Amino acid sequence: MVKVLISDKLSEQAVEIFRGRGIEVDFKPGLAPDELKAIIGRYDGLAIRSATKVTADLLEAAENLKVVGRAGIGVDNVDIPAATGRGVVVMNTPFGNAVTTAEHAIAMMFALARQIPQADASTQAGKWEKSKFMGVELTGKVLGLIGCGNIGSIVADRARGLRMRVLAYDPFLSEQRATELGVRKVELDELFAEADVITLHTPLTDATRGVIDAAAIAKMKKGVRIINCARGGLVVEDDLRAALDSGQVGGAAFDVFVTEPAKENVLFGHPNVVCTPHLGASTTEAQEKVALQIAEQMSDYLLTGAVSNAVNVPSVTAEEAPILKPYMKLAELLGSFCGQMVEGPVEAVSIELEGHAAELNAEPIKAAGLAGLLRPQVDSVNMVNAPSMAHQRGIEVSVTRHDREPDYQTLLRMTARSQGRTRVLVGTLIGGSKPRLVEVQGIAVEADFGQHMLYVRNYDKPGFIGALGSALGNHQVNIATFHLGRRDVGGEAIALVEVDQPIEDALLAEVQALPHVVRVNALSF
Numbered sequence: 375m376v377k378v379l380i381s382d383k384l385s386e387q388a389v390e391i392f393r394g395r396g397i398e399v400d401f402k403p404g405l406a407p408d409e410l411k412a413i414i415g416r417y418d419g420l421a422i423r424s425a426t427k428v429t430a431d432l433l434e435a436a437e438n439l440k441v442v443g444r445a446g447i448g449v450d451n452v453d454i455p456a457a458t459g460r461g462v463v464v465m466n467t468p469f470g471n472a473v474t475t476a477e478h479a480i481a482m483m484f485a486l487a488r489q490i491p492q493a494d495a496s497t498q499a500g501k502w503e504k505s506k507f508m509g510v511e512l513t514g515k516v517l518g519l520i521g522c523g524n525i526g527s528i529v530a531d532r533a534r535g536l537r538m539r540v541l542a543y544d545p546f547l548s549e550q551r552a553t554e555l556g557v558r559k560v561e562l563d564e565l566f567a568e569a570d571v572i573t574l575h576t577p578l579t580d581a582t583r584g585v586i587d588a589a590a591i592a593k594m595k596k597g598v599r600i601i602n603c604a605r606g607g608l609v610v611e612d613d614l615r616a617a618l619d620s621g622q623v624g625g626a627a628f629d630v631f632v633t634e635p636a637k638e639n640v641l642f643g644h645p646n647v648v649c650t651p652h653l654g655a656s657t658t659e660a661q662e663k664v665a666l667q668i669a670e671q672m673s674d675y676l677l678t679g680a681v682s683n684a685v686n687v688p689s690v691t692a693e694e695a696p697i698l699k700p701y702m703k704l705a706e707l708l709g710s711f712c713g714q715m716v717e718g719p720v721e722a723v724s725i726e727l728e729g730h731a732a733e734l735n736a737e738p739i740k741a742a743g744l745a746g747l748l749r750p751q752v753d754s755v756n757m758v759n760a761p762s763m764a765h766q767r768g769i770e771v772s773v774t775r776h777d778r779e780p781d782y783q784t785l786l787r788m789t790a791r792s793q794g795r796t797r798v799l800v801g802t803l804i805g806g807s808k809p810r811l812v813e814v815q816g817i818a819v820e821a822d823f824g825q826h827m828l829y830v831r832n833y834d835k836p837g838f839i840g841a842l843g844s845a846l847g848n849h850q851v852n853i854a855t856f857h858l859g860r861r862d863v864g865g866e867a868i869a870l871v872e873v874d875q876p877i878e879d880a881l882l883a884e885v886q887a888l889p890h891v892v893r894v895n896a897l898s899f
């Protein structure tokens with residue numbers, strides 16, 4: 375039975391979804407890293423928020439893991455290259471908590487503008503310090519957004535409702551989208567120079583890490599207010615503290631920190647700082663949405679192979695999944711046959727799709743073909759890590775769709791080049807689902823993919839078939855099916871023989887020594 379572990383505080387509804395789909399689920403939020411590592415090997419899926427760190431070390435122990443589902447947006451707590459390397463799909467829920475997080479940023483802006491947390495503490499302490507808490511009006515002020523994607527756009531919309539002027543720095547924001555959002559797209563220095571309030575809404579990447587540091591703060595208006603509800607590390611915390619102390623920055627509202635949980639932080643204790651413990655996504659509505667969504671997505675993947683919102687593999691819709699599955703199987707079998715024929719490293723692979731196949735999403739078919747091709751060399755390859763493994767090995771990969779009418783309703787052709795030699799295999803699906811080989815090295819030969827097969831290249835001469843049958847008989851190997859093809863009478867020919875047991879080296883050597891045999895391979899599928 376498929377098993378999933380939920381290791382962070384997700385809405386209980388996720389548990390119900392998994393169970394309803396027939397998946398066994400354990401709900402264990404708050405496990406220490408070593409406790410998690412000790413049990414992760416039992417699970418096919420891991421559902422997380424931001425607390426669980428999915429490191430290369432954890433993945434190492436995750437022998438059965440197929441998918442990590444992040445109930446939320448940021449996946450910076452997951453080592454994506456390590457997950458991809460181990461063939462684990464990583465998916466998130468890119469929209470479910472965006473409104474809620476944008477609302478938190480707006481709440482933080484008001485908290486700063488009117489010092490609400492400080493005034494609350496003072497009032498409840500019986501001080502009634504009315505003159506101490508002079509605020510600023512937001513209407514007419516300039517809000518600078520760093521990052522204007524899902525959350526930034528919603529913040530812009532709400533800020534415009536407050537009659538603020540909104541500037542956005544986002545290298546990937548088009549002028550047209552900026553106009554639609556009613557924001558002015560600017561360069562970073564212009565934003566620093568003009569903004570009264572700056573709010574960050576980018577992921578943490580090499581380009582965004584430390585985007586607000588001492589040099590940036592020096593370019594800002596004196597008294598600027600800074601809000602970070604995106605990721606710790608976007609702002610250099612020490613530099614911000616110094617600027618708060620000097621009065622260059624008038625206030626800072628932070629939901630995220632370089633080190634989380636943030637039990638201590640250089641920003642803590644400053645009178646103009648407001649902090650929340652990574653609460654951006656924490657509303658009942660958002661948590662229900664992300665939990666339901668991640669449980670559905672993970673169940674779909676584990677049960678049907680449908681992939682949505684994955685950050686490391688192409689998407690496969692629920693409608694596509696059952697159609698693509700047999701094609702992926704066929705591609706994998708063709709790849710596996712090619713991989714078992716070649717003797718050295720593969721330099722180039724081309725996958726051609728004809729007939730019905732040409733109308734399909736080719737990415738998963740390509741990934742499955744590459745997985746099959748590499749499997750004889752690498753045990754741990756699957757369709758998630760195959761494209762990156764092929765890339766690492768310098769294999770040139772191309773996919774071509776043909777709109778010509780093939781002899782079969784649907785065809786996949788795989789050509790692999792290795793050490794100057796080219797191998798070409800063509801397969802089809804019988805009845806829309808059963809993989810069948812139809813051509814090997816340009817020679818028509820129809821055969822199913824049996825578990826154990828002998829592939830013989832020979833010359834079409836009398837006596838060969840009898841000699842081959844005798845060799846198999848001498849080794850007590852029973853023939854299940856026997857398929858022959860030839861290029862022309864007396865010329866190059868192929869025999870594909872399915873047998874009932876694994877083929878031993880001694881038998882291979884005997885077949886190789888038969889007259890008219892060019893080469894022989896034992897194949898297993």
Ligand SMILES: NC(=O)C1=CN([C@@H]2O[C@H](COP(=O)(O)OP(=O)(O)OC[C@H]3O[C@@H](n4cnc5c(N)ncnc54)[C@H](O)[C@@H]3O)[C@@H](O)[C@H]2O)C=CC1
Pocket residue numbers: 446447448449468471472475520521522523524525526543544545546547575576577578579581582603604605629630652653654655656
């Ligand atoms: N505090 C919290 O609880 C939550 C935090 N987040 C965080 O908020 C951030 C934004 O989330 P979304 O808006 O959904 O992501 P998104 O991907 O929709 O938007 C991010 C934007 O940043 C832009 N960007 C990328 N590199 C940039 C650069 N070098 N400079 C400026 N802009 C750049 C992108 O073009 C994109 O428009 C993420 O880091 C996410 O993890 C999300 C949800 C909750």
Ligand SMILES: O=C(O)C(=O)COP(=O)(O)O
Pocket residue numbers: 423424425445446447448449471652653654655656
């Ligand atoms: O979705 C995100 O990126 C968040 O940061 C939310 O984090 P959380 O799920 O509340 O731990």
